[in-house]
Amino acid sequence: MIKKVLVANRGEIAIRVMRSCREMGITSVAVFSEADRAAMHVRYADEAYFIGPSPSSESYLVVDKIIDAAKQSGVDAIHPGYGFLSENADFAERCKKEGIIFIGPSSYAIKTMGDKLTARKTMVNAGVPVVPGSDLVTDEKDAVKKAKEIGLPVMVKASAGGGGKGMRLVNKEKDLVSSIRAAKSEAKASFGDDTIYIEKYIESPHHIEFQILGDHHGNVIHLFERECSVQRRHQKVVEETPSPLMNPEIREEMGNFAVAAAKAVNYSGAGTIEFIVDDKLNYYFLEMNTRLQVEHPITERVVGVDLVKEQINIANGFELELKQDELHQYGHAIECRIYAEDPEENFMPSPGVIRHITEPLGLGVRHDGYVYEGYEIPIHYDPMISKLVVWAKTRQEAIARMKRALYAYKITGVKTSIPFLERIMETPDFVKGKYNTHFIEKNSDFLMFPKKHDKKIEDVAIIAAYIDYLDSLEDLQASVCAGNGKNNWKNCQRRLSFNRL
Numbered sequence: 001m002i003k004k005v006l007v008a009n010r011g012e013i014a015i016r017v018m019r020s021c022r023e024m025g026i027t028s029v030a031v032f033s034e035a036d037r038a039a040m041h042v043r044y045a046d047e048a049y050f051i052g053p054s055p056s057s058e059s060y061l062v063v064d065k066i067i068d069a070a071k072q073s074g075v076d077a078i079h080p081g082y083g084f085l086s087e088n089a090d091f092a093e094r095c096k097k098e099g100i101i102f103i104g105p106s107s108y109a110i111k112t113m114g115d116k117l118t119a120r121k122t123m124v125n126a127g128v129p130v131v132p133g134s135d136l137v138t139d140e141k142d143a144v145k146k147a148k149e150i151g152l153p154v155m156v157k158a159s160a161g162g163g164g165k166g167m168r169l170v171n172k173e174k175d176l177v178s179s180i181r182a183a184k185s186e187a188k189a190s191f192g193d194d195t196i197y198i199e200k201y202i203e204s205p206h207h208i209e210f211q212i213l214g215d216h217h218g219n220v221i222h223l224f225e226r227e228c229s230v231q232r233r234h235q236k237v238v239e240e241t242p243s244p245l246m247n248p249e250i251r252e253e254m255g256n257f258a259v260a261a262a263k264a265v266n267y268s269g270a271g272t273i274e275f276i277v278d279d280k281l282n283y284y285f286l287e288m289n290t291r292l293q294v295e296h297p298i299t300e301r302v303v304g305v306d307l308v309k310e311q312i313n314i315a316n317g318f319e320l321e322l323k324q325d326e327l328h329q330y331g332h333a334i335e336c337r338i339y340a341e342d343p344e345e346n347f348m349p350s351p352g353v354i355r356h357i358t359e360p361l362g363l364g365v366r367h368d369g370y371v372y373e374g375y376e377i378p379i380h381y382d383p384m385i386s387k388l389v390v391w392a393k394t395r396q397e398a399i400a401r402m403k404r405a406l407y408a409y410k411i412t413g414v415k416t417s418i419p420f421l422e423r424i425m426e427t428p429d430f431v432k433g434k435y436n437t438h439f440i441e442k443n444s445d446f447l448m449f450p451k452k453h454d455k456k457i458e459d460v461a462i463i464a465a466y467i468d469y470l471d472s473l474e475d476l477q478a479s480v481c482a483g484n485g486k487n488n489w490k491n492c493q494r495r496l497s498f499n500r501l
Contacts, residue, residue, distance in 0.1 A: 002026060002076045002101060002316055007041070008066050009081030012370045012386055013292070014041035017079050020308035029073045031066065033059035035378035040370040047073055054380045060084045063091050070100055077101035077315060079308075083382070086291040087114055103315045105214075105290050109265040113288040116159045117197055123285045126264035128257045131276060131284040133199035140177050143198060147176055150200050156180050158187030159195035164234025166190060169201060202284070204436050206245055206277040207231065209289075210258035211299045213310055214267040215320045222255040222273075223303045224329050226295055229437045230424065232347070237417075237440070238424055239295040240334045241302050244395065244433025250281050259324075261285060270296070270311050279436070294387065297366060298333035301391045331391055332398040336406065336424075338369070338386040340377050342415035344449045351379045355413030360405035364391045364398075377414060385416070395433065399425055423447050 005021050006029040007014045018028040018041065030045035035054035042048045049069040052059035059065065061084055070078055078100055080086035086104065089111040095102040104110070113119045123130050134146040136159070147154050147170065156179050158166025166187030168179035180196060188194040207228045214220040227243035228236045242251075258273035272293050274286040296307050305322065314320070341347040353376045359367050369386030371377065377385065390405055392398040403425045406418055427443050429435045440447060 002103075002312060004029065004073070004075040004077075005103070005312070006031065006066070006070045006073060006075040006078045007045070007081060008060070008078050009084055009086075010036055010039060010041055010060065010370075010381065011384075012368045013081040013083075013294075015044050015370055016297075016368050017081060017308050018044055020306055020312070024309060024312065026312070029069070029075055031060070031069050033380075035380050038375065040372060040375070049073060054378060056084065056380065063088075063094055066091075067094060067098055067100070071098070075100065077103050077312075079103040079311070080291065082291050082294060087289070089114065101315050103269070103311050105265075105267055105269045105271065109267050110290045112265050113271075113290050114160070116157065116287060117195070119288060120197075120285075122264050123261055126260050128261050128264075128285045129283065131199045131202065131286070134197050137180070137196045137198055140180060143180050143196070144173065144176055146198050147173070150198060153201040155199045155201050156183045157197055157199060158183055158191065158193070159197055160187065160191040160193040166196075167234065202276050202278050204279045204438070205229075206243075206279075206436050207236075207274065207286075208243055208245070208254070208277050208283070209272045209274040209293070210255055211293070211296065211307070212258055212262045212267070212271050212273060213307075213314070213320060213322065214262050214269065214271070215314050216268050216317055217319045218263075218266075219320045220259045220262045220267065221320060221322055221324045221327065222258045223299050223305060223307075223327060224255065225251060226293075226298060228295065229435060230430070230439050231437050232440050236295065236337065238334065238336050238421065238430075239298055240332065240395075240398075241298045242329050242332065245277065245281070247281075250283070254283055257285070261288065269314055270307050294337070294384075295335050297368060297387060297389045298335045301333040301366065301389060302329050302331060303327060304330065331393050332395045333389060333391045334398050334402050336388045336402060336421045337384055337417070338388055338409070338421070339417040340383045340385050340414045341417050343417060343420040344415075347417070347420075349379070349383045350415035351377045351383070352414040353377075354411060356410065357412075358408065358410040360388065360408040362405070362408075364401055365405050366390070371411075399431060419449070420447065 004027040007017050021028045028045045030042050030048040031051045032042045032048055033052055033054050051065040051069055078095055085091040087110055089107040092102045092110055093107040117136055120130050132150055137143045153171045156168040166183050168183045170176050170179045184194040184196055208225050210225050211223040225243050226239050226241045228239045230238035261273045270292050272289040275283045276286045277283040300307055340350045342350045354371050354373055357373055366389040371385050388405055390398055390401040392401050406422050409418055424430055427446055
């Protein structure tokens with residue numbers, strides 16, 4: 001039985017895992033870098049261990065340091081959260097060799113589904129529909145040939161990619177070679193692997209994912225879908241469930257394929273099967289995330305299941321108690337990711353000290369965050385500082401509740417994406433549920449803020465007008481006070497100045 005867990009992560013996800021551990025009577029252990037000495041996850045944990053300098057490459061990504069902390073603290077298991085080492089097959093295997101339970105799938109499942117080419121082949125063999133595409137592209141000539149066979153437009157993708165890195169959309173044949181070179185270069189720098197393949201580009205795509213759970217006894221279930229099509233630079237910004245695109249028949253079909261995909265790799269733990277869906281509801285397997293997703297809280301809220309507790313129970317070897325025909329979606333949930341970014345400066349990261357924070361409260365509001373007043377957001381990590389989740393009986397009510405929560409959410413000291421998210425909630429396409437992954441691009445005139453230099457010009461004009469106003473008052477003052485005599489001149493000026501103020 002797991003009695004002590006090390007959370008190999010930081011920020012809001014570390015705290016979120018520790019909360020479930022506390023409810024289960026499990027001792028939690030934090031690890032922290034130099035930049036995170038005063039971080040909230042360190043304060044919340046029962047124990048904390050220093051693992052190195054601020055850069056993640058010298059701390060949170062160093063397997064030996066995580067394992068050393070686990071041995072020193074005497075934990076039974078490690079929960080990787082998301083990001084960092086969560087989808088590192090070697091790390092999962094190392095935990096197994098060290099006799100430490102890895103709260104996640106097997107290294108085989110991580111490796112198989114982490115490589116997009118291998119994942120495609122596995123899904124084809126399992127009968128899961130995949131986007132038309134190629135195998136490994138060996139050279140530029142082969143790439144051009146494959147692209148012609150598939151038909152433009154195509155996506156050039158890094159096999160080991162994620163988060164939009166190593167990905168290029170190609171609409172014209174003349175751009176194919178340069179796009180392949182750019183994708184390979186970016187993939188090599190980001191993942192140490194420049195393997196490339198080509199997929200047919202789906203017009204008007206929707207990004208829809210299914211949450212799955214599998215145990216060590218061969219049982220797999222899905223917990224329905226999440227709509228993740230509000231994206232900026234291939235990064236999710238807003239997620240919701242149920243998807244406004246889906247209907248019951250397609251939901252059931254895709255859910256069954258998600259279960260089949262997980263069973264194809266003997267999956268155990270929590271994971272996500274991602275699909276790409278067009279406007280005609282044709283759907284194709286995109287990839288699998290072999291970990292807990294950032295947006296998992298909206299599934300928890302709508303289905304009524306604590307996914308972290310399920311992960312721990314599965315790692316303990318328990319059989320799933322949840323049955324597919326007993327699971328239902330209740331109401332509607334929306335998640336907004338709050339970033340320390342400046343929407344007025346092309347979303348540049350905005351690290352700094354939190355001067356004031358008022359977290360939104362009230363019925364149907366959940367806030368997963370990790371910052372506090374006086375905390376300095378470090379420059380070394382992802383700028384996401386919290387996740388704001390709302391639930392309501394209907395989608396319309398959920399949108400209204402999110403607008404209220406965003407209005408109540410106040411942070412000073414750093415710039416945040418809150419104003420941008422407020423505009424999303426007001427955008428007609430989003431309100432109607434008629435949007436896809438081109439949503440932000442399509443609605444850029446409504447969503448984007450004026451450039452800073454335009455604002456400066458406006459500010460200068462306002463200042464100039466005010467100066468003219470003051471000059472006119474001074475002229476009036478001179479004419480009014482001129483007849484008051486020398487002794488009363490200054491008193492007259494003071495009275496007029498006071499009245500003006």
